[in-house]
Structures are given as C-alpha cells and as structure tokens.
Amino acid sequence: MLARNLTFAALAVAAGLSLTACNGDNGAARSGGSSPSSESSAASSTGGSGSGGSEQGGGKDTAGKSSGGQGTGGQGTDSKTGSGTGAKAGKCRTDDMDITASDSTISGDTEGSVAVTFKNGGGRDCALSGYAGIDLKTNYGNLSAKRSGQGSSPMVLKNGESVSFGISYPLNNTGGSGVKVTGLVVTPPDETKSFSLAWPGGASLPVTDGSGSPVKVFPMGSAGQGGAS
Incomplete structure (x- = not known):
C-alpha cells in the first residue's frame, strides 16, 4: 500500500x-x-x-x-537677378542686329561724330554691355578705334528696340587729302562676327604722327547723351 x-x-x-x-x-x-x-x-x-x-x-x-x-x-537671389537683368537673355548676336550708322556731327564741333545704332530684330530679347569693336577702312589699311574709357552698364535690348553709341574722330581741316576713309566695320560686344557698312562721316582724317588712333568709340547707349561730342 x-x-x-x-x-x-x-x-x-x-x-x-x-x-x-x-x-x-x-x-x-x-x-x-x-x-x-x-x-x-x-x-x-x-x-x-x-x-x-x-x-x-x-x-x-x-x-x-x-x-x-x-x-x-542663393536661389532666391539668383532667380531675382535672373528675371531682372537678362541672365535669362542670351547675348546679342551680329546676325540678329540691324546695324546702321549716321553722321551726328554738330556744326561748330571741333571733332566729327558718327552714331551707330543696333536694332534687335532677332525675335528675342538679348543682352548687351560694354563696347563694340570699331574699325575704319582707310586707304592705308584698317584703323581701330580706341575706347573712351567711360563706364557702361549691362542692358537687355528687347526685341524690336534700338540702342546707339558714338564714334568721334578728328576733322580734316588741313586742306590736304589726309587719310581717306572707305568704310566702317562694327563688331557687337562679346561677338566675333563683324558687319561692314558705309562710313557716313567725313571723307578723310588728318594725317597723324602715328602716336595712337585719333578715333574713339563710346560705350553702348552713349549716343544722344553727349558721349561722342
């Protein structure tokens, strides 16, 4: 049990x-x-x-x-700058410009002047700043204009609008034949392609001692503002 x-x-x-x-x-x-x-x-x-x-x-x-x-x-600033100054606009091309030149000498001036006008016909706004390249064709070869040294501001040239700048040169009052001017060659700022047209100014320049070009070019927008007189 x-x-x-x-x-x-x-x-x-x-x-x-x-x-x-x-x-x-x-x-x-x-x-x-x-x-x-x-x-x-x-x-x-x-x-x-x-x-x-x-x-x-x-x-x-x-x-x-x-x-x-x-x-x-940066982005806010860039986008504001871009919309304000032409960061979105490409540079003005020679082929988009209608380039003309006219005599703008005022009676009594000691120097002659020519106004060159760029009209934007490219179908879009474009950016310009600084100086155009200027060469005068002469019977002694091309004569390059020197810059006046005036400051310039960037600009946007709207489609269909125009801007002008001045060229100054010495008048030939010597009585001699001087240096005969046969044409004008213009190269827009930041471009390499040039445009040739007739020279509308005095038929000749006085002979110089070769110390430098007597022809001066003024910045974009200077014509009509006393820049070339």
Whole structure:
C-alpha cells in the first residue's frame, strides 16, 4: 500500500512538472510571438516618426526657411537677378542686329561724330554691355578705334528696340587729302562676327604722327547723351 501511494505521489509530481513545463512553453511562445510584433511595431512607429516623419518633416521645414524665409541662400537671389537683368537673355548676336550708322556731327564741333545704332530684330530679347569693336577702312589699311574709357552698364535690348553709341574722330581741316576713309566695320560686344557698312562721316582724317588712333568709340547707349561730342 505504501509503495502504491509513493507511486501515485511520484506520478502526481511528474504530472505537475509536465503541466508547469507546458504552461511555461506556452507562455514563452506567446511572449515570443507578441514581443517581436510589438518591437517591430515600436521600431516601425519610431522609425516612421523619427526618420520618415520628424526628420523628413524637419528637412522640409529647414528647406522652407532657408529658401523662403531667409531668401539669401542663393536661389532666391539668383532667380531675382535672373528675371531682372537678362541672365535669362542670351547675348546679342551680329546676325540678329540691324546695324546702321549716321553722321551726328554738330556744326561748330571741333571733332566729327558718327552714331551707330543696333536694332534687335532677332525675335528675342538679348543682352548687351560694354563696347563694340570699331574699325575704319582707310586707304592705308584698317584703323581701330580706341575706347573712351567711360563706364557702361549691362542692358537687355528687347526685341524690336534700338540702342546707339558714338564714334568721334578728328576733322580734316588741313586742306590736304589726309587719310581717306572707305568704310566702317562694327563688331557687337562679346561677338566675333563683324558687319561692314558705309562710313557716313567725313571723307578723310588728318594725317597723324602715328602716336595712337585719333578715333574713339563710346560705350553702348552713349549716343544722344553727349558721349561722342
């Protein structure tokens, strides 16, 4: 009887241990099954608000403040400059210009003057600045005009509009034949292609001692403003 009771007791203990083990495994399985998913959820939630949410949102806020709020990051300034001065307009090409020249000498002046006009006929606005290249064709070869040294500002020449500049030269009052002028060659600023036309000024220049060109060219926009007189 004692042996039988011991057997039952042993069986009861074994059953209890087995039941505890099973309950522990099930608890671990439930814990393990819910833990990864909750960690994954937590990670997903943290990653979404940290990298996808707050970081991206913060990046947009920063970018917005940099370009919109401050307005000094470069893009705002460049775009304002571009729309204001012709950063969007290409340079004026010789082939797009209708180039003419006329005598603008005023009676009583000690020097002669010629006004050269550029009319933009290229179908688009274009940018001009500085000095055009000027050469006078003479019976002694080409004579290049020297720059007057006056400052000039960049400009946008709208399609169909015109701008003029001046050329000054010494009048031949010596009574001699002097240096005969046979033509005018004009090269727009920043261009390499030239345009030839008739010289509308005095028929000749006085002979000089060769110390430098007596012909001067003035910057864009100078004609009619006293630049060539």
